[in-house]
Amino acid sequence: MDDRPQGRDRLRELLDAVLDEENRTLADMAGDAYSSPYHFSRRLRRDAGEPPVAMRRRVELERAAWQLRQGRRVTEVAFAAGYESVEGFSRAFARTYGEPPSAVAAGGPRDHWLPAPNGIHFHPPTSLWVDATEAAGTPTGDPVTEQLLQHDLDDTRALLELAKGLPEETLHLAVLPGHRVLEWDGEEPSVAAVLESQVFSKEVWLASIEGLDTPARGDGDVLWLVERHDAVAPRWLAVVRDIDRRGAWGDRLVDALCEPPESFVLGEVVAHVLTYASHRRQLARLMLRMLGVPVDDGDPITWSRTRRSLR
Structure with a gap:
C-alpha cells in the first residue's frame, strides 16, 4: 500500500x-x-x-x-x-x-x-x-503531416548522399537551362542548384520564424549542403511540431526579411515548404535520369515500409 x-x-x-x-x-x-x-x-x-x-x-x-x-x-x-x-x-x-x-x-x-x-x-x-x-501516437497530432515532414527530410538527405558521389561537372551541368521553380528564387537549371534551393528554403523560413538574419546562400558545394541540411532538418522538424503542439497553424508571421515586410499564416508557410520541397525532390530525380544517373522514385510508401522494418 x-x-x-x-x-x-x-x-x-x-x-x-x-x-x-x-x-x-x-x-x-x-x-x-x-x-x-x-x-x-x-x-x-x-x-x-x-x-x-x-x-x-x-x-x-x-x-x-x-x-x-x-x-x-x-x-x-x-x-x-x-x-x-x-x-x-x-x-x-x-x-x-x-x-x-x-x-x-x-x-x-x-x-x-x-x-x-x-x-x-x-x-x-x-x-x-x-x-x-x-x-497520443505521433509527434504531431496528424500522422499525415508527420509522414510528410519526415519523408521530406529523409528523402532530401538520400538525394544529397547520391549527389556526393557525382562528378562536379555533372552536378552543375545546366540540364534545364533557364528553369525556375519560383520566380524569386532564381534559376535552378542543375542538380546542384535544385538541391541548394531545397536546403535554403527551410533555412530562410526558419530565419523568419525564429527572428534571425537572412542566411547566406551557398554555391552548390554538395559537402557543405549536407552539413547545412543536417543542421536545419532537426530545427525545422522541431518548429513544425511546436506549431502543431500549440495549435498555432492560424498564427501570423510578419516577415521582416521581405521587402516590404509581408504577413504569412504559419499553416500556409508549412504547406508552401512541403509543396515545393516535394516538387524539387522529383525535379532533382528528373535531372539525374536525364544525366543517366540511376535513382529511385522517392515513393513515401516505400520509404515508410523500409523505416518500419528497421525499427
Missing part, C-alpha cells in the same frame, strides 16, 4: 524513480517509489505504455547519443549510461541506432530521440521532455 501524501502526481513520482541516476535496477526503482516491483512495473506499463526497465534503457541511450554528439568519449558515456563494459554499450547502441557509437561521435544521427509510446525523452543537459502529442 502506498502511504505517501495524497494529491500528488503519482505517475510523475514513478517516472522520477525510473530515471533517478541512483536507481539501476527494478528493485531500486520500486523501492524509491514506495512500491513493490510487481505493482511498480504494472502501473508504468498501464499508464506510460512502457516497462520501467525498457524506458530507462531507452532514455539512457538517448542521453548517450546526445553526449557523443557533444564530443564525449565512448568509454565515459558507456559507464555513465550504466553499462558494465564498453563492448556491451557499443552493441546495444549499434542495435538501437543502426550505427556504432564512434560514428555518432563523428557526426551520427541528427536526432537522439528514439520511438516512444509515451512521448518521454531525454532533453539536454539533464532533463526530460514529455511530448504530449507523441504520447
Whole structure:
C-alpha cells in the first residue's frame, strides 16, 4: 500500500524513480517509489505504455547519443549510461541506432530521440521532455503531416548522399537551362542548384520564424549542403511540431526579411515548404535520369515500409 501524501502526481513520482541516476535496477526503482516491483512495473506499463526497465534503457541511450554528439568519449558515456563494459554499450547502441557509437561521435544521427509510446525523452543537459502529442501516437497530432515532414527530410538527405558521389561537372551541368521553380528564387537549371534551393528554403523560413538574419546562400558545394541540411532538418522538424503542439497553424508571421515586410499564416508557410520541397525532390530525380544517373522514385510508401522494418 502506498502511504505517501495524497494529491500528488503519482505517475510523475514513478517516472522520477525510473530515471533517478541512483536507481539501476527494478528493485531500486520500486523501492524509491514506495512500491513493490510487481505493482511498480504494472502501473508504468498501464499508464506510460512502457516497462520501467525498457524506458530507462531507452532514455539512457538517448542521453548517450546526445553526449557523443557533444564530443564525449565512448568509454565515459558507456559507464555513465550504466553499462558494465564498453563492448556491451557499443552493441546495444549499434542495435538501437543502426550505427556504432564512434560514428555518432563523428557526426551520427541528427536526432537522439528514439520511438516512444509515451512521448518521454531525454532533453539536454539533464532533463526530460514529455511530448504530449507523441504520447497520443505521433509527434504531431496528424500522422499525415508527420509522414510528410519526415519523408521530406529523409528523402532530401538520400538525394544529397547520391549527389556526393557525382562528378562536379555533372552536378552543375545546366540540364534545364533557364528553369525556375519560383520566380524569386532564381534559376535552378542543375542538380546542384535544385538541391541548394531545397536546403535554403527551410533555412530562410526558419530565419523568419525564429527572428534571425537572412542566411547566406551557398554555391552548390554538395559537402557543405549536407552539413547545412543536417543542421536545419532537426530545427525545422522541431518548429513544425511546436506549431502543431500549440495549435498555432492560424498564427501570423510578419516577415521582416521581405521587402516590404509581408504577413504569412504559419499553416500556409508549412504547406508552401512541403509543396515545393516535394516538387524539387522529383525535379532533382528528373535531372539525374536525364544525366543517366540511376535513382529511385522517392515513393513515401516505400520509404515508410523500409523505416518500419528497421525499427
